[in-house]
Every structure is written in structure tokens, then in C-alpha cells.
Amino acid sequence: MTTLRTRLAAAALGAGLVLAAPATARAAPRRPVKDRADTTATTTGLVTTTPSAPAGRDLESLRSRCVAAIDARLPALSAAKAALASTRHVTDDHRAALTALIDDITTGLQTRRGEIAADTEVGSLREHCRTIFGNSRVFALVLPRTRLVVASDVSGAIADKLDEVAGKLNAAIAEASGRDVTQAKTDLEAMRAKIASSRTSAASVPRALLGLTPADWNANHNVLLSVRQSLQSARSDLGAARRLAGKIRDELKPKPQA
Amino acid sequence: LVESFGIRADHEGVSATSPRPTQPRSTTVRAALLLTAAGIALAGCGRATQPVANQGPTATATAPVPDAGTSAEAAIPRGDNPPAPTGASQEPAATSAHGAEASPGVAPAAAPLAARPPLVAPVVVVPEDLAGIDQSLADFDIQLTNAGHDAATPEGDLG
Numbered sequence: 001m002t003t004l005r006t007r008l009a010a011a012a013l014g015a016g017l018v019l020a021a022p023a024t025a026r027a028a029p030r031r032p033v034k035d036r037a038d039t040t041a042t043t044t045g046l047v048t049t050t051p052s053a054p055a056g057r058d059l060e061s062l063r064s065r066c067v068a069a070i071d072a073r074l075p076a077l078s079a080a081k082a083a084l085a086s087t088r089h090v091t092d093d094h095r096a097a098l099t100a101l102i103d104d105i106t107t108g109l110q111t112r113r114g115e116i117a118a119d120t121e122v123g124s125l126r127e128h129c130r131t132i133f134g135n136s137r138v139f140a141l142v143l144p145r146t147r148l149v150v151a152s153d154v155s156g157a158i159a160d161k162l163d164e165v166a167g168k169l170n171a172a173i174a175e176a177s178g179r180d181v182t183q184a185k186t187d188l189e190a191m192r193a194k195i196a197s198s199r200t201s202a203a204s205v206p207r208a209l210l211g212l213t214p215a216d217w218n219a220n221h222n223v224l225l226s227v228r229q230s231l232q233s234a235r236s237d238l239g240a241a242r243r244l245a246g247k248i249r250d251e252l253k254p255k256p257q258a
Numbered sequence: 259l260v261e262s263f264g265i266r267a268d269h270e271g272v273s274a275t276s277p278r279p280t281q282p283r284s285t286t287v288r289a290a291l292l293l294t295a296a297g298i299a300l301a302g303c304g305r306a307t308q309p310v311a312n313q314g315p316t317a318t319a320t321a322p323v324p325d326a327g328t329s330a331e332a333a334i335p336r337g338d339n340p341p342a343p344t345g346a347s348q349e350p351a352a353t354s355a356h357g358a359e360a361s362p363g364v365a366p367a368a369a370p371l372a373a374r375p376p377l378v379a380p381v382v383v384v385p386e387d388l389a390g391i392d393q394s395l396a397d398f399d400i401q402l403t404n405a406g407h408d409a410a411t412p413e414g415d416l417g
Contacts, residue, residue: 088397089394089397133413137413138413139408139409139411139412139413140408140409140411140413143405143408144405144406144408144409147401147402147404147405147408148401148402148405150401151398151401151402151405154394154397154398154401155398157394158391158394158395158398161387161390161391161394162391164387165387165388165391168387224405224409228402228405228406231402232402235395235398235399235402238395238398239395242388242391242392242395245387245388245391246388249388
């Protein structure tokens, strides 16, 4: 009896070893791999490939992602160009410069699309895909720059109009004989100071923006920050000047007679 | 007369932008006759106290736009009678241009305007001035907001 029990135990142990060996062998490749050859893929966001994956599948997957990235950018550029063409208050020089920049990026992306479609190797495809981002910076630079330059020109037009209104208000104060216009005069001076301040804030914006390149953004992701702050300051001044214009106008209205 | 004429012309101008099945030629003749009658009445009586009735659509082409915002017209307080806003087309410069073009039509009404009592403090800033500024400020805000949205879009990420 003891002999039979020993034989059965030995047989069970042997069968267990036979079953366990292949399972261990299959589990081995799933361990974390420390030495990844493609470390740049992490920083660029591109697809990371393992040496054991089929090359053809990776190529098509990457290609479709790159084409989708281009297809997301070309319509945005086209829309920005159309909006720029119909926007009021933009100077001719700025409109021409911004349009040329948009056209340049658009042409580059269209060329890249053709290259990506013709790529047959993952390495060259990956290089072409990287240029979609690093050489264009459509969302990070091109589109915001267009809007910020437009905003700068709009602020100049608003300042011009406020100056015109200030002139009218000044004439009204001069003609308001027999009334106390001290407060109106004080408010008019404050209004003019706000207009001048807005011009100072927005004056350097177009020059600072039009010269930027994707490389500038790659080197400093906050390259637009100071420009945005300048425009926000200009906006604050213009709003204050507008409120003062309404206040002065109300102060100069004839008072209803009792 | 000028104010009522201008306002009426505005109304007619709006309706005239849509196709009208009525006979435009007869309406034009009617408008011309009415304008002539009004002119005779002005010349004969020396003053006009009643608005011109039934202006035809063609009056829009020569009707002065109220609140031109320039010259002596601007000195008239119009706060009680602001013109209807025109949205995006409310360009202050364009308004001034209309006013300049319409100045010959304003001439017959100079007598009743001059007869008004002098103003203590003429209000020269018409509603279009400030409304145009408000519209431009809104445009500015849109550009700045959208620039922020664009910049917040992930740029270098395919994954």
C-alpha cells in the first residue's frame, strides 16, 4: 500500500513538472524590458515598436496616425486663412505676412503628406512624422499667433475710435458753458491716459510675433506668454477708457429741469 | 421732419432688401410725388411740423441716416431716439460717410432745428460711437480666447 502511494505521488509530481515548464517559458517574454532601443519615441509621442512586432503592421499604424495629424491641421489652417481674409481692422501688412506664414506651413504639410504616403520604412516614416509637429507647430504657434496679431490690430482700431470719441467729448466740455465740468475733465484725462497705455501695451505685439519660428517654440514653450499678457493689459485699458467715455457722456447730458 | 424721415426711410430700407412682389415703378413715382408735395409744403409754409407719410422704398437711396455723428448734426442730443443697431455692419466710419453723403437732404430741415432752444451741454457722442467700440472689444475678446484654446491643443502627440 505504501509502495502504491509513493508511486502515485511520484507520477503526479512528474506530470506537474511537465505542465509547468512550457508555461514558464511562455511567461518569460512578458517581463519588463529594460533596454528599449527606441527611447526617442517616448518624447515625441510616436508609436513605440518592439523588435518582435511585425514591421508591416507598425508601418501602417504609424502612417495612419501621421496622416490623421496632418488632416487635423490642414482644415484648421484653411479656416484661419479664411477668417483672416474677412477680419476687419487688420492692417494690410499684417494680413499679408500672416497669410504667407499660413501658406508656408500648409504647403509643408501637404508635401509631408505625400512623403508619408510613399514611405516604406518605419525609420523614414517616423522622421517625416516628427516634422509634422517640430517643423510646423500649428496649434501651439501658427494659429495663436494669427489670432494675437489680429487682436493687436483690433486694439489699435479701438484706440483710434476712442481717441475720436475723446475729441468729441472734449468739444462738448468746451461748449458746456455755465456748468461744472470739473469731473468730466478729470475723467477725460484719465480716458486719454488709458488709451495711450493700451497703445503702448499692444504696439510691440505684431513685431514680436511675426518673427517667431517653430524652433523658437520648441526652445521655449512659453514664448507667447508675454505677448498674451501685453494684450490682456491693453484690453483692460481699453475697457476702462470705454467706461470713462460713457461716464463722461452721461455727465454732459442736460439735466432734466425741475 | 429729418428725424421722422430718416427713421421711416430706415424701416423702408430694411423691407426693401427683400424681394417685393408689388410694383416698384409705381411706388417710386408715388414716393417722388410725395417728396415733391412735401417740398412744396415746406416752401409754402416755411416750416414743417408733420412727418412725410407713405415714403416709398426708393426713398432709401437718398434718405439721410440719422445720428451721423459729425458736424453740427452731432450736437443734437439723440439719446431719446437712437437708431436701430445694425450688428456687424455697424461701422462707425461708414456711419459718418452716410451722414456726409446725406447732408444735402438735411438742408430743408435746417429752419426747424435752428428754432429749437439752445442746449446747455451738447452731447456729441452718438450711440453708434460706443456701440461700435463695444463690438470691437467683443471681437478682441474672441481673438484672445480662441488663441488660448488653440495654444491649449496638444501639439506633439500622436498617441
